[in-house]
Amino acid sequence: MIDVANVTRNFGDFCAVDDLSFSIPKGEIVGLLGPNGAGKTTTMRMITGYLEPGRGSVRIGDINVQAEPGKVKNMIGYLPEMAPFYGDMMVYDFLRYAAAMHGINSLERIRTVARMCALEEVMHKNVENLSRGYKQRVGLAFALIHDPDVLVLDEPTSGLDPNQIIEVRRLIKEIGRTKTVIISTHILPEVETLCNRVMIVSHGRLVADSPTAELTARFGSSVTIRVQVSGCSAAELEEGLRSLEGVKDVHPAGDAETGLSAVLLSSEGQEDLRPVISRTVAQRGWQLYELSQQKNSLEDVFRGLTLESAEEGGAA
Amino acid sequence: MKTVLTIARREASSFFQSPMAYIVIALFLLINAIFFFPTFFIFDRAELRGFFQLLPLFFSFFLPAVTMRMLSEEFKSGTIETLITLPAGAEKIIAGKYLAALGILGGLLAPTLLYLLLIAPAGDIDPGPVFGGYLGAFFLGAAYTAVGLFASSRTGNQIVAFVTALSVCLVLTFMDSFMVFLPPFLVGVLEYFSAGYHFETIARGILDSRAFVYFISLSLVFLIGAVRGVEARR
Numbered sequence: 072m073i074d075v076a077n078v079t080r081n082f083g084d085f086c087a088v089d090d091l092s093f094s095i096p097k098g099e100i101v102g103l104l105g106p107n108g109a110g111k112t113t114t115m116r117m118i119t120g121y122l123e124p125g126r127g128s129v130r131i132g133d134i135n136v137q138a139e140p141g142k143v144k145n146m147i148g149y150l151p152e153m154a155p156f157y158g159d160m161m162v163y164d165f166l167r168y169a170a171a172m173h174g175i176n177s178l179e180r181i182r183t184v185a186r187m188c189a190l191e192e193v194m195h196k197n198v199e200n201l202s203r204g205y206k207q208r209v210g211l212a213f214a215l216i217h218d219p220d221v222l223v224l225d226e227p228t229s230g231l232d233p234n235q236i237i238e239v240r241r242l243i244k245e246i247g248r249t250k251t252v253i254i255s256t257h258i259l260p261e262v263e264t265l266c267n268r269v270m271i272v273s274h275g276r277l278v279a280d281s282p283t284a285e286l287t288a289r290f291g292s293s294v295t296i297r298v299q300v301s302g303c304s305a306a307e308l309e310e311g312l313r314s315l316e317g318v319k320d321v322h323p324a325g326d327a328e329t330g331l332s333a334v335l336l337s338s339e340g341q342e343d344l345r346p347v348i349s350r351t352v353a354q355r356g357w358q359l360y361e362l363s364q365q366k367n368s369l370e371d372v373f374r375g376l377t378l379e380s381a382e383e384g385g386a387a
Numbered sequence: 388m389k390t391v392l393t394i395a396r397r398e399a400s401s402f403f404q405s406p407m408a409y410i411v412i413a414l415f416l417l418i419n420a421i422f423f424f425p426t427f428f429i430f431d432r433a434e435l436r437g438f439f440q441l442l443p444l445f446f447s448f449f450l451p452a453v454t455m456r457m458l459s460e461e462f463k464s465g466t467i468e469t470l471i472t473l474p475a476g477a478e479k480i481i482a483g484k485y486l487a488a489l490g491i492l493g494g495l496l497a498p499t500l501l502y503l504l505l506i507a508p509a510g511d512i513d514p515g516p517v518f519g520g521y522l523g524a525f526f527l528g529a530a531y532t533a534v535g536l537f538a539s540s541r542t543g544n545q546i547v548a549f550v551t552a553l554s555v556c557l558v559l560t561f562m563d564s565f566m567v568f569l570p571p572f573l574v575g576v577l578e579y580f581s582a583g584y585h586f587e588t589i590a591r592g593i594l595d596s597r598a599f600v601y602f603i604s605l606s607l608v609f610l611i612g613a614v615r616g617v618e619a620r621r
Binding site for chain 2: 116119120121122123140141144145147149151153155156157158159160168169171172173174213
């Protein structure tokens with residue numbers, strides 16, 4: 072549904088988005104993750120046609136956004152960052168205006184959207200007098216008013232209180248069942264609860280792109296144990312540990328010290344595997360040099376991937 | 388076309404719903420009256436010539452003032468992002484805003500018809516110059532509005548937009564006043580580029596097609612510039 076191909080965008084000397092490519096099939100909720108200034112907003116602005124890519128192209132369905140912007144705009148619902156709207160308009164007038172711009176005159180649609188976004192109480196207030204959370208919901212209503220196939224939401228839950236966050240997430244999830252949604256955020260739990268797929272960008276490049284389940288399974292609440300021994304090959308060690316109960320996966324760690332074999336082992340379940348591992352190693356007659364456990368969270372993945380710049384790529 | 392009207396309606400209602408609109412209109416009436424009526428009582432003739440003579444000058448201040456925020460405000464507050472991502476290209480945005488600006492121009496000019504009531508006791512009003520004057524005023528205003536919109540499309544700062552548009556309008560207004568200093572062969576050329584000169588032609592009741600062509604092309608040039616200004620933001 073969304074195809075981004077080799078898109079690059081510079082602002083003066085600063086390269087905001089650097090040769091970014093991805094494609095999102097219909098019906099997926101994708102989280103675009105990255106630290107501030109990573110190029111999330113710029114990417115979204117290029118998808119919606121607000122900014123022109125310096126190089127590369129963006130397609131929505133079969134339509135090129137640059138070539139036929141008019142056709143695409145009816146298909147996209149866009150919630151810009153900070154939800155900038157005309158402050159001097161009443162919510163109701165603003166939604167009517169937005170609907171009219173899409174060629175919709177049905178008041179019923181406005182009522183439906185207002186109900187979806189829980190805006191009924193503020194319909195006759197000026198947008199500038201609304202709290203941050205309500206403004207954000209006006210933004211959602213604005214993005215949904217024409218029932219678009221593609222939703223582009225730039226930090227949809229920023230500024231909301233915890234109850235509203237849950238409410239908005241529920242709403243997005245519901246919408247996402249039938250539509251293609253791309254949301255940007257730097258709140259990681261949001262991605263875990265909302266998205267089928269995560270893309271992490273850093274310095275304008277894609278550093279990770281995988282299904283959320285895979286990412287959390289691999290790095291999520293599980294722990295990684297690092298074992299280093301002498302007296303056997305890495306393959307033997309791998310073999311020996313794999314059979315233990317509670318071990319999900321074992322794979323060789325590339326950075327073993329000379330003369331030693333090292334593996335990384337991921338566990339499942341709550342049980343601490345370290346005593347079992349040390350016992351096994353001793354039984355086999357190997358010497359244990361290292362046995363350390365790291366808790367891996369999505370935060371670690373995120374930090375690791377975004378700090379060590381783009382080069383490491385494909386770590387997920 | 389419908390999007391253009393939607394944009395125009397939003398823009399115009401945003402102007403006319405604020406008290407500022409009525410302050411500006413009242414001020415425009417007042418200042419014109421202050422300058423017009425003293426000379427009117429000297430000549431005591433039932434005509435609006437004094438009013439139309441000063442109009443290019445006052446338009447140079449008032450029209451940039453009402454158009455300065457039309458785009459720079461959008462840039463500054465970020466609402467341009469929502470506007471562009473709605474199904475409206477830069478052309479439609481400018482067309483809509485220009486239409487609204489012409490409505491505001493009408494809102495400035497219409498109340499001055501009251502002056503007709505005030506000068507009526509001085510004698511019979513000759514409808515020709517009055518009609519010509521208002522026609523000229525509309526075309527002059529349309530051109531200055533385009534200048535204002537253009538200036539607004541180039542900056543996120545309303546004051547900068549205002550001063551830029553004011554300077555351009557003043558130059559267009561007074562270009563023909565400086566021609567005494569110029570060699571004769573330049574006079575004709577510059578005269579053609581002077582808005583003040585063409586306005587006077589129409590205001591005198593001479594419906595010269597060159598004057599209309601001038602105002603329409605002036606408006607178009609600045610409107611195209613404004614479209615480019617919006618596009619340059621991307």
